[in-house]
Amino acid sequence: MQDKKHGAAAKAYEQLGELYQKQYGYNKHTLDAYSSGLNYYHMLGDSLGYYNLHIIIGDYYSQDAFMQPYARQYLQRALQYFNRVNNMPKVLETRLGLxxxxxxxxxxxxxxxxQLREIERLSTQHTQPYFQAYAQNxxxxxxxRNKQPDSARYFAQKSLVLSRQVNVSWLIALNYFYLGLVEQFKDRPTEAIRNYQQSYQLAKAEGNTGLLKELSRHTADSYSHMGDYKNAYAALLRTLDLTNELYSSEQTKSIRLQELDTQIKTLAVEKQLAEEQSRHQHVLNSMLVAGLVISILGVIALFFLRRQQKLIAHQQAVIAQQQIRELETKSLQAMIEGQESERSRIARDLHDGLGIQLSRIKLFVEAHQELLPRSVKDPLNQFLDEACKETRLISNDLRPYALSMFGLIPALEDLVQKLNLVNQTKLTLEHxxxxxxxxxxxxxxIYRVVxxxxxxxxxxxxxxxxxxxIMTNEEAVLISVDDDGRGGDFDTLPSKGNGIANINSRIDYLGGHVEWHSEPGKGTSVMISIPMRKLILNPQPALV
Known part of the structure; x- marks a missing residue:
C-alpha cells in the first residue's frame, strides 16, 4: 500500500514539473517538483524512474551556464545506470544530453x-527517430560552430523533417534557429530573420527562455546588417530582458541556491552516516580487540609449545640428515676405492701374469722359429705382438703409469696423445x-672424469x-671439455647411463659442481668446478 502511494506521488510530481516547465520555463517551481519526484522514486526503489528524472534535471540545468557542471553530474549518474541495465533508448538519450x-x-x-554520428547510427539501428532527429540537430x-554552413544546413533540414514527424516543438524551433544561423553566415539576413521568427514563436510557446534570448540576439544582428536599426534596437532590448530573466532573476538565483543547498544537505547526510558507521565500527572493533587479545594469548602459548616441538624435530632431522650424508659419503668413498682397487688388481694381473706369459711365448717362438714354416711364423709373431700391445694398453688404461709417476697433467697429456693416435678426431689439452x-x-x-x-x-x-x-687458481680447479659434435639433450641425460652417473658421483665426492650444456648440431660443453681445499687436504694413499 505504501509503495503505491510513493509511486503515485513520484509520477504526480514529475508531471507537475513538466506543467511548470511548459507554463513558466526555467523556474524554481519546476525544480521543486522534480526534486520531490526524485525523493519518492528513491523511497519506492524505482531505479528506472529515479534515473530518468536525473536525465530530465540534467537537461533542464543545461540551460544555465552556472548549473551545467551539476547537469553533467546528473547525466553521468544516469548513463552509468542505464549502461549497466542495457537500456539502449535511455543510453542514447543520456549520451545526447552530455x-x-x-x-x-x-x-x-x-x-x-x-560521437554524434555514432549516436545517429545507433538511433537508426534501434528505431528511435526522436533521438536520431536530436543527434542531427x-x-x-x-x-x-565550426563555420561549415553547408553541412549545418544538411543536418538541420534532415532533423527538421524528423522533428515534424515525431511532433517535438522545441526540436523544430532549434532547427529553424540553426537554419537561420546558416542564412546569416551566408549573408542572407532576410531569410535568417524569417527562420528566427518561426523559431521564436515555437520557443515562446514552450517557455524556452534560453532559446528566446539567443534568437533575439541573432535577430538584432540580422536587422543591424540590413540597416534596420529600429528593429535591431528592439531585439537587443528584448535580449537584455531575457538575459536578466535567465541569469539574474530571483527564480534563477533560487534554482542555483536550491541545488547548492541540496549538495550541502547530501554531504551532511553522508557525513552523519559515516559518523554513525564509525561509532558502530568502534564498538565492533572493541569487541574484536578483546577477542583478539584472548586469542593471541592462546596462540602465544600454542606457538611456544609448537616451537619447542619443531626445534626438537628439527634437531632430530638435522642429526639424521648428517648421519645419512656421512653414510652416503662413506658408501661413495668405499665404492670408488673398491673400483680403483679392483682396477689396480686387474692391471697388475694383466701386467704380471698375462703380460709375462705372452712375453715368454714370444721368446719361445723366436728361439724356435727355424722349426716353423714362414706361413705360420709371420702370422704367429704378428698375433703375439698385437696381444702384448693390447695387454699393455688395457693395463695402462686400468692403472695409468704416467699418473703414478709424473702427476695429473702429464698423465692427461699422455692420454690425449694416445687417443690422437687411434682416432680421427683431433684432441687438444690446454692448461x-x-x-x-x-x-x-x-x-x-679427476683423471677418470676427464x-x-x-x-x-x-x-x-x-x-x-x-x-x-684445465685452469687452476688458489681457490679452485676449473675443467672444461668442449666438442663441436652433434650435441644432444642433457636435461634428462645426466641421470641416465653409468658413465655420466660416475662423473657426477666423483665430482660430488670432491665437493665440486658439473654443468652440462648442449644443443643439437652445436656441440657439447661440460664445465666442472672443484674447490682446491678438497683436492690438497687430507691426502689419501694412492689408489692406482
Whole structure:
C-alpha cells in the first residue's frame, strides 16, 4: 500500500514539473517538483524512474551556464545506470544530453562529430527517430560552430523533417534557429530573420527562455546588417530582458541556491552516516580487540609449545640428515676405492701374469722359429705382438703409469696423445696456472672424469675436434671439455647411463659442481668446478 502511494506521488510530481516547465520555463517551481519526484522514486526503489528524472534535471540545468557542471553530474549518474541495465533508448538519450553540454564548450571538441554520428547510427539501428532527429540537430549546431554552413544546413533540414514527424516543438524551433544561423553566415539576413521568427514563436510557446534570448540576439544582428536599426534596437532590448530573466532573476538565483543547498544537505547526510558507521565500527572493533587479545594469548602459548616441538624435530632431522650424508659419503668413498682397487688388481694381473706369459711365448717362438714354416711364423709373431700391445694398453688404461709417476697433467697429456693416435678426431689439452700437488685420490678421480668425458665424446659426439682445458687458481680447479659434435639433450641425460652417473658421483665426492650444456648440431660443453681445499687436504694413499 505504501509503495503505491510513493509511486503515485513520484509520477504526480514529475508531471507537475513538466506543467511548470511548459507554463513558466526555467523556474524554481519546476525544480521543486522534480526534486520531490526524485525523493519518492528513491523511497519506492524505482531505479528506472529515479534515473530518468536525473536525465530530465540534467537537461533542464543545461540551460544555465552556472548549473551545467551539476547537469553533467546528473547525466553521468544516469548513463552509468542505464549502461549497466542495457537500456539502449535511455543510453542514447543520456549520451545526447552530455553531447549537448559538450557542444556548448569553447573550443568544440574535435571528437564530438564522430560521437554524434555514432549516436545517429545507433538511433537508426534501434528505431528511435526522436533521438536520431536530436543527434542531427546537435550535428547542425556543431557544424555551425565550426563555420561549415553547408553541412549545418544538411543536418538541420534532415532533423527538421524528423522533428515534424515525431511532433517535438522545441526540436523544430532549434532547427529553424540553426537554419537561420546558416542564412546569416551566408549573408542572407532576410531569410535568417524569417527562420528566427518561426523559431521564436515555437520557443515562446514552450517557455524556452534560453532559446528566446539567443534568437533575439541573432535577430538584432540580422536587422543591424540590413540597416534596420529600429528593429535591431528592439531585439537587443528584448535580449537584455531575457538575459536578466535567465541569469539574474530571483527564480534563477533560487534554482542555483536550491541545488547548492541540496549538495550541502547530501554531504551532511553522508557525513552523519559515516559518523554513525564509525561509532558502530568502534564498538565492533572493541569487541574484536578483546577477542583478539584472548586469542593471541592462546596462540602465544600454542606457538611456544609448537616451537619447542619443531626445534626438537628439527634437531632430530638435522642429526639424521648428517648421519645419512656421512653414510652416503662413506658408501661413495668405499665404492670408488673398491673400483680403483679392483682396477689396480686387474692391471697388475694383466701386467704380471698375462703380460709375462705372452712375453715368454714370444721368446719361445723366436728361439724356435727355424722349426716353423714362414706361413705360420709371420702370422704367429704378428698375433703375439698385437696381444702384448693390447695387454699393455688395457693395463695402462686400468692403472695409468704416467699418473703414478709424473702427476695429473702429464698423465692427461699422455692420454690425449694416445687417443690422437687411434682416432680421427683431433684432441687438444690446454692448461693454465700451476697445478699444486694434489692428493692421489683427487688426481685419480679427476683423471677418470676427464677420461670418461673424452670416451663419451669420441663414442657419441661425432666431433671433428675436442678441447680439454684445465685452469687452476688458489681457490679452485676449473675443467672444461668442449666438442663441436652433434650435441644432444642433457636435461634428462645426466641421470641416465653409468658413465655420466660416475662423473657426477666423483665430482660430488670432491665437493665440486658439473654443468652440462648442449644443443643439437652445436656441440657439447661440460664445465666442472672443484674447490682446491678438497683436492690438497687430507691426502689419501694412492689408489692406482
Amino acid at each position: 553531447a549537448n553540454l559538450e557542444q556548448r564548450k569553447e573550443p568544440v571538441a574535435h571528437t564530438l562529430i564522430t 546537435l550535428l547542425a549546431n556543431t557544424y555551425n 693454465y696456472g700451476e697445478v699444486p700437488a694434489l692428493s692421489d685420490e683427487a688426481s685419480v678421480m 677420461q670418461e668425458l673424452l670416451n663419451n665424446a669420441l663414442k657419441h659426439a661425432q666431433a671433428e675436434a675436442i678441447t680439454v682445458q
